[in-house]
Every structure is written in C-alpha cells, then in structure tokens.
Amino acid sequence: MPMPPGIATVTLTGRYIHPDGTPLQGTVRISAPTLITLSGADSFTAGSALVTLNSSGSFSVTLVATDNAAMQPTGWVYTVTEEMLGFSPRTYGILLPQATPLVDLADIAPANPDDGEYVVIAGPAGRTLLNGTSAPGAGVGANGDFYINTATWTIYGPKASGAWGSGTPLAGGGGGAVASVNGHTGTVVLVASDVGADAAGTAATAASAAQSAAISSASAYTDSAVDNVIALLEADYITDTDPRLSDDRTPALHKSSHAAGGTDELLPADIGAAVATDVTALTSRVTTAEAAITARQRQAVRRGSIPEQSLTDSLYSGAAPTITTAMTTTPSVASPIKHAPPLVTLAGSDVRGDFLFLGATDFAIGASSPDTNYALPTSRYPHAYTTPQNSYAVEITTNAAEIELRFKYMSATTSAYTLSIDGRPLTNTPQLVGGTTVGSGHMLKVAFGSSVFRRIRFDLYNVPFGGLYIPSTATTWRPITARGRMMVLGDSITDGSTYNSGMGIGTWLYRAARMLGITDAWEQGRGSTGYISAGTSATFGNRLAADVVAYPPDLLIIKGGYNDASGSQSAIQAAAAALYSAAKTGLPSTQIVIVGPLSPTASPATSITNTDTTLRTEAATAGLPYISLVTGETRNGAGAVVSTQSPYVTAANVATVIGGDGVHPTDAGHEHLARWMVRALAPILPL
Template identity: 65%
Template sequence: MPMPPGIATVTLAGRYVHPDGTPLAGTVTISAPALLTLSGADVIAAGAVTVTLDDAGQFTATLIATDNANSEPTDWAYTVTEKFVNVSSRTYSILLPQGTPTVNLADIAPADPSAGNYIPVVGPAGPSGTNGRTILSGTTAPSAGDGANGDFWIDTVAWAIYGPKAAGAWPSGHSLGGGGGGLITSVNGLTGAVVLDAADVGADPAGSAAAAQSAATSAAASYTDGAMSAEVARADAAYATASSVSSLTTRMTTAEGTLSSLSPRAIRRGGIPDVALADPLYSGSAPTISTTQTTTSTISGAVKYAPPLVTLSGSDVRGDFLFLGATDFAIGASAPDTNYALPTSRYPHTYATPQNSWAFEFVTDAPEIELRFKYMSATTSAYRLSIDGRPVTATTQLVGGTTVGSGHMLKVALGSSAVRRIRFDVYNVPFGGIYIGSTYTLWRPVTTRGRLMVLGDSITDGSTQNSGMGVGTWLYKAARMMGVTDAWEQGRGGTGYITASTSAVFGDRLAADIVAYNPDMLVIKGGYNDASGTQSVISSAAAALYSAAKTALPQTQIVVVGPIAPTATPAASISATDTTLREAAAAASLPYVSLVSGETRNRAGTVVSTQNPFVTTANVATVIGADGVHPTDVGHAELARWMVRALAPVLPL
C-alpha cells in the first residue's frame, strides 16, 4: 500500500545468512512509538511492520523517516526485533533520517549488542569546508604544503600542536609539554619525566586481583538463580581471568568487558503484582457477543483483514495481527480449509493436527468486529476475549455454532468507537479473519516480557475437566499475572520424559517444538505419566533432556517443574519421580519446583521458597476434577497463582 502523500520515507533493507552463507529464516519487526502524529500529512501512525526473510534471507521495507517535519514526538526511534530460526533474537533501536533515503541494516546494526543498542544512520556529508578535518603528525613543524584547511598538526619531536590550518597557512604551534603551552604542567604534583607508582594512584601495590575479583563477584551476584548457569560460568571465567593478569587496569578491563557481554534473556519478576490481586476481569462495559453460521459480514462496508496465506479478494487486506503462542501458519489443501489458517508449530506440525492453543492480538478503533472461523466442535472449540489486557470472562467460552465444518461469524459489539487492544485466545478454532467497517483501522500491538514456553503434558495442554482445554489451563492465567503476552503451550497429553503416548517424549519434541522457536524462558513441566516407569530410566532421560536444552538454548532461562500429585497423600511412585527429577535438575544446575512438597530450589539445589503443596486435604475436592487427575477451572486458577509464587524466587529482578 503506498505511503500517504507528504511523508518523507526511508527504504530499509537487510540480508541475513549463516556463517557458511546459507540464508537465515525468520522475521524482522520494526516498531514505531505507540502513536506517532504527522500533522503535516494529517496522518497518525502506530504499531509495527513485520517482514519475513525471503529464500535468500533478505527483506526490504519502506518506512516513515524518523525526522519528518511536524511529527510528534519529535525525538523518536524505531525498535528493531530480529527473530530467526535456531538463532538468538535481539532488539535494538535505529534512527532513519530522510537525508539517507536508502539504508542497509548491515551498515547500522550493532555487531556486539553490549556496545549499545541505539544506532543512528550517519547522514550525508556537509557542505565543503564545514566537515570535521584530520589530525596529522610529523617530526618537524608543518610546512605550507602539508594538510588542508581545517587540519591540525602534531610535531612528535617538539611535542607541539599546530592548527587549525586556515587560508593555506599554519598558525604558531602550542607546546604539549609543561610551560608555555598552558596545558599540562604536572601530574599528581610531579613535573618533568613523571613515573607514577601504585601509591601515587591508590592502586594495590602487591598487584593482587582483589579489586577486579570484587567487581566480577558483584556483577555476577546481580544474576540471580533464574539466570542461566552458563552465564554464571562466564562470570566465573571473568573472575578467573582477572586473577591471572598482572595489570590492575587490564584486570578490570577484562572483567568488565566479559561481564558486559553477558546478555541472559529472562522473564523478570520486577513488576509482577500481588498474585492475590492479579488477573482481574475487564471492568468496562460488557460487549454483546453472538455467533451466526455465515461467511458474510453483517457490518456495513466491512473489510476483511485476512490471516496469512488465505487468498485475498475484493476489498480484503492482509491483517497485521500479533500472533502469540504459535507460528508457522498453514491453510488446508481444499475448500473450505483454504479459507482458514492454523499454526503448525507443535508436534506433529501438520494442518490436520495443529497447535490447537494459541492467541492473536490487534488494536482497532472499530465499535464492532467479527471473527470468521470454521466451526469444529460443540464441546472443545472455545475462545477467551480480552480487552486492553483484561479477560472479559473468568473462563473460556464455547464459540457456539450450528453445523460442524461450516463457516461462522462471532460478532463482538463494543458499543462505541474507541482505541482498544483486542486479544482472542482460541482453542480448536481455524481462523478466517477479522471484519471491521471500512472507516476504521486495525493495526498490530507490541508483545511484552518475552516468550514463555512450557514443554509438558495434559496438565498444561488441558483436559475435559477444564473449559477451553489448553487456553483454559494455568499457563495462560499465570502468563497474564507475569505480564507475558507470548505464552506458548507446548504440552501434549499423556507424554513425559519416557512416555510418548500417541505423541512423542519430551526429548524427541525438544528441537522441533521448543528450540526452533527460541524462548526467553522454558518451563519443563511433567513426570506424572512417567511415574510407573523405572526411576533410573527417568533419571537418564531427564539428564539428557536438560543437557540438550542447555546446549541448544544457552541464553534461555530454564526451570524444571515436577509431577502433579492429584491426591492429598501422594502415591509413592509420584514422590519417587519428584525426587528423581529434583536430583537431575540439581545435577544440571537448573532450578526446580515441586508440586509435591511446595518447595522451590535454586540451581544449586538450595530451597529458596516454600509453600503448601498444590493439592491438600483442604482443596483436593475443588481443584481436581472427577477423573481424579486433572485440575478443574478452579484448580487451574489456583495453580496459576501457585506457579507464579513458585517461579518468582528464581526469576531475576
């Protein structure tokens, strides 16, 4: 779509390849401020642009220049987020002034993120005579033919500086030594050829590494038990390196440089509210919601914002949605499935058996919206609507419908036109698009707090004991309490460390279901389905899984959560499995949370928090369903609060 007239633009391009030259796969998201007013063009811009790398690993995007006249705010920058398959993501900021109409990210992106994350584009050269010039040197004073106007000259024998050269002539020189130059006359009260010893500068005369070690230890201490042990090991390496070199300055530089390169990606506990007060319902006027079997919008002048791959027709446009908890969308091979998109980012990664639990968000000023979907099941197809970050209902709702397999519209009448952030958590709902009136707009919001994934079993994947299956479990509720919008439910019922059921064991799903999507935090939660197995076999499988996860995701924060004990008195096999996994986590230097004991242990295996076990005599009748294993809606709400309390002590500040 062409840019509105009166707006200066910059074309941004980039190309990404592996060290062997093969192209990377992934996306680059360029985000503007929440609202950018361009009064000179009578336009308000907001949201983000996400481009997918082509087969050569390239992209091109035309963007609003960051120095447009009459823009508000005046000093703003784009935030660039790079997310690639099997490569760590990163985020940094850039300026795109209109004076440089074509920019390649390779010229401005930081090679080392620790060197800073605010990258301006260097503008064009200034008029002749106004640019900064050069400092030259020689063993004598400069001659008339040396240098150009604006240059400086240093005589390295007499240690005098000349300049700036003007009108083809050099001015008299100024001494850089003591006396007449008026510059440096002494150092620490000493004159002449000054040599400073340790006492002169307050340094450690013995040359020990105490100061450097203290700095390294202090910096390492800022990484709490929630940080990856690999990062702590690198801090320890900085400490050791500081101890082995002779110069205090070199020791400090080495330690600080190594520590500054540490960039653990973690979901932090700072800002998590009191869980007793968290996750309130939407307090605005309740919308009116209805479902009708039709694929024709009832909104006057409606425009369909279509999901990926669905063919556009008529006035349709591609929807700029923020997809959460899933990716790798596909459409069916034949009608009507060609009109509906589903993510395939969980085992077995096919359209027919997709990742059923996922979410999408958008911002709109429309007073009414319609969600087009394919009706799949009267008992499992469900959704939860959230407005401005708050769910409208405490539990998920069935989508409703008439004929299974047919297209339907779910209409949400909001009562008035206002800018709102809309979120749909959906389960078993093939997505056909969002309809709004043609005079209104729809754009993409920004995710918060990173990507949280859970590799688990049916306690996370959901069951018939709770509404909404996977989107009605503890994970989505806990994520909201933690301020995380991108929660990935990578659980499969009946699975575990050594138990595959009809799916695959955790270890076999790690690479394709977890590593490929590069989480900031990974919770490995399971063990119940393994409890009848041999403990030594469970231990070996756990050790292999933890090692593989740490190797493949060196910057990801990993926490292990043990099996649920669905009775007030845990079975011996459950207690044994809990102990086995706790010991395996400690051996791998990973934090461990026990639903059986209520303990949270840090990566060293030390108890850092204790609460009641999740299931007790007092609550078993309400938190566990009729099948005697899976939590109810009440149980998942309580488990969400329980898990936030358990995880918080091992999250970094």
C-alpha cells in the same frame, strides 16, 4: 524464533538411520549462498541453520522458501552439508519452493554419487540429469531421468518403463569433430578477412588529428566535449571506415525511450532499484520500531517486574460488548474490510492482517476448500495443519465500534475462545464459540457500542482463523508484546482436558502468564507424554528441538513426570539428564525451570515421590531450579531450598482442584495452580 509475517516458508524434515534401523548421530547444515533480501517482508536472511539429529536420527526445521515474492537475488539454492558420526561429510544443493510447504530431504537429496552427477532439483516432483563415460545400464536412474554419455556426447532419456532407449548424439547427429571452418580444412587459422573484420591497426590509423584534439579538449569532462568526441568517433570510425554501413549511427537520446511507457522502458529491477510499492510505508516503519522495542523487552522475566496481581488477574471492568455467533461468511459490519491471516488468498478489498500472533507460529492453510480460507499454527508436534497447535492467540489494536471474527466451526464441546480487552479477560474461563453446523464457516461478532481505541485479544482453541472484518473507517495496528516469551514443555496438565473449560487456553499457564505480565505464552503440552512416555505423540526429548529450540523462549518451564512414574527410575534419570543438557545447549540465553510431577491425591503414591526425587536430583546436577508440586519446595540451581509453601494438592482442596477422573485439574484447580506457580517461581527469578 518465529518467522516474521509475510515470508513464505518450507518445513524440511529428514531421518538418518544405519542399515539395521538404529539412528545415526550428526548434524545437517542448510546454508544460504549470500545475503538474501526479502523486501516483501522488510527482512534479510543469511548464514545457515544447523540442526542436530535427535535420538531417533530425525530433524525438522522451517526455512525461508527459495522463491519468495519480491526476493533478491533470485535463482539461488540452499547448500546442504551432512556430517554423520563415522562418515565423511556430504554436500549438495537443494531448492525449496513454497508450492511444497513440507519436504522430506530423502525425497530430494541425490542418491549414490557413483551413479552420476546430479543437478539441483525443485522439490519432490523434480527429475535428475545424470552423466558417465559409458552408456547407462538399466539399473541406473529412475523413470523420467536423463543421462549424458560424455565419451560419445550422446544423450539418453527420458527413461521410461525402466528402459533408456538408443540415445541421440549431441553434435548434430554425427557425434564427431567439426570437418571445416568457413571453407578451410585441416589445421584452421582464421584471418580478419575470413570474418569480415578490419586488419589489426586499421582503426588506429583512421584516427584524425581533429579527433585527438577533441579528445584532448574533453579532459575537463564537459558534456559538449564528450558529445564532440562521440560525434567524431561515430562519423569516422563507423561511417568512414566501414563500407558496409551506408548511414550514420549517431545514438539517439535515450531519456524518453527509457522512461515509463517508453519504447525501451528501463524498469527499477534492471538497475537493482526498488519499485514504488516496495518503499517502506508508515505501517512497516512502525512494525520495524515495534520489533526493536520487542527485542529490548524480551529479557529475563524478573521478580521486580511482576505487576500487581489484582491488576493483571482481574476481569475487564468496562461496558461488556454484545457478542453473537452466526453461520455465515458474509460480514455484517458497516463497509467491511477483511483483514486476512497469512497465506489466505486476498480478493477484492481484502488486506493482509497486521496481527500479533502469540503462543504459536508457522501458520498454514488447508490444501482444499474451505480450509484454504482458514489458518492454523503448526509450531507443535506433529507440525501439520490437520493436527495443529490448537492453542494460540490473536491481538490487534483498533478503534472499531464492531468487529467480526471469521472461523471454521470444529466442535460443540472444545472449540472455545477468551476475549480480552486492554489486557483483561471478559470472563474467568474460556467460552464455547457456538455454532450451527460443524465444518462450516461462522462469524463471531463483537459490538462494543463505541468507537475508542482498544487492545483486543482472542485466545483461541480448536478454532481455524479466517481473519477479522473491520469497518473501512476504523484504524488498526499491531500491538507490542510484553516481557518476552514464556513456554511450557509438558503434558495434559498444561495441554488441558475435558475437566477444564477451553482445554489448552483454560489451563494454569495463561492465567499465570497474565500474573507475570507476559502476553506471549506458549502451551507446548501433549497429553500422555513425559520424559520416557511418548503416549500417542513423542517424549519431551524427541520434541525439544522442533517444539522448543526452534522457537526459543525467554522462560522455559519443563513440567511433567506423572506419565513416567510407573516406569524405571533409572530410565527417567537418564532421559532427564539428556533433556536438561540438550535444553541448556540449544537455549543458552533462556531461563530454564524444572517442575516435577503432579500428585492428584493428598497422599502421593511412592512412584510419584520417587519420580519427584529423581527429577529434583537431575535438575541440581544440571544447575537448574526445581519446583516440587509434591513437597511445595522451590530450589535454586544449586539445589538449595529457597521457598516453601503447601503442596499443590492437600486433603482440604483435593475435592475442589481435581476433576472426576482423579487426575486432571478443574477450572478451580487451574486457577489455584496458576497462583501457586507464580508464588513458586518468584524466588528463583532474577532481580
């Protein structure tokens, strides 16, 4: 599930191995101490996140930062519980400040507890406070650490150049017991006069009959009676019975001094109240309502809810807007307001954009200029800004007559976009963003020619997003997504290639999602990967937890096998069995469909047909539906054929659907595959 907008996050990673390098098995639970209020994002967080180590002993999880703005309570820490197979559990606390967005647990977890007790540290830059019952040896701790000898109460440190130094006694330099108290030695027993106090019972005898009567008369709790009691107590108890005071101590009225601007101003936070700016605005209320509606819509993709394809796959039929690209970061729309993406610093009249991000999440900005002005999603392996998830979409509803998209120009051949208006794309295939100088800021201006409400969508590939400039006179809000989340864990057939326009946003997935009426399509494909083939990335099994389970889809399609076909069928079988089991366990409410390898020829190689059979058999064992691109068969979870169509590649269409490399589909091939997949999926979707 993606993190709601406005919440600062930290991605925590870790790896556990035996001394010989083989991976450990187990879980890591990261728990918040109580219900945390994130008023800046209109959200609460509580409970714990449980991550299971993958086959390499690793995990990755994105968590709420422990120092989010407008968060109550503050000063809390996560509790980490490590439970490794064959070892006793270990528990300790950690801080995850947002200043360090990517943290490896090995950098902040305590070392061997026998070396001393540890305090919580704030990320990799923190230092450790150790203790023991003797002076520290040279091998204890690291440079910058402190150490307390609890036998002599001597503090050492900070450790420098591997040495602790002589240490300093904590008890005033003497290190011994207190010699005297208020002039008394030996066994000291203090009496009231030693500390200027009244003897026991003095205050009780000082109460007058008038005071008792006043207190009795206050039984009705009237303001006048209470004031009378207070006045009498102040007069007799303080002024009369304490000779050290020469003037009355009658309390002054506090209302004015505690008011805003008063000498003793009482802030909302002092009484646990929200400040005025935290009061939920209309936009936030709409967002909450949208979230509730979206949760209802995020149900299983149903056969009966598939819209008419002629309505979902047709191009926009209205007047085409004028689109221009210029190398500048200065907007040209009238009275522009910058709607900035997450994490980008606001300046002047900028506002945080109320965008609907689709197909990706966990947006990050670069570490230095100009990348600090541009956001990219990091929700796919390897989850880093420098190697991001290039395929994603941005939607907004507005009545602006013109808008400008700010972006960083990355490539003359791969940086592309598709503009859709009211759910229909403007073009059949993605278009290049155009640009002048790679690495510089650019504006893509869309002039509609009229001011009417439109739902605007940009599908972007390799386009760092700098926000939208919209006239201040226009109205904007975030749209509502439809029919849940569709995700494909796959290879380059879904991730795209140079043989189709727009790379990842130009493949079969985006068009098939439109045909199914789904707006939130996640392209979690990586080239050259598969069940046993990692390519330059990672296998499906190694990517499942961080790339899929972390962002649970409503419909998951695991599509691949081509890159594995030359390997061992027994290895493919074992990897598939483990993957399907882990997917069902991690995604108990998700529809999971397995799609076999693509054959780029009309006569599939034996390795392809063998792999297709292996995956089909394992899908049936796991009770999962299976779609064969080789045979054209669709099978239900019991393994029975429920639909048949021609194979995806035939002798009649191979020259049209497969590109010049003899492997990857063309634009026509992806369009054909989209329709083919919708036809194959329909019989196994619930009514």
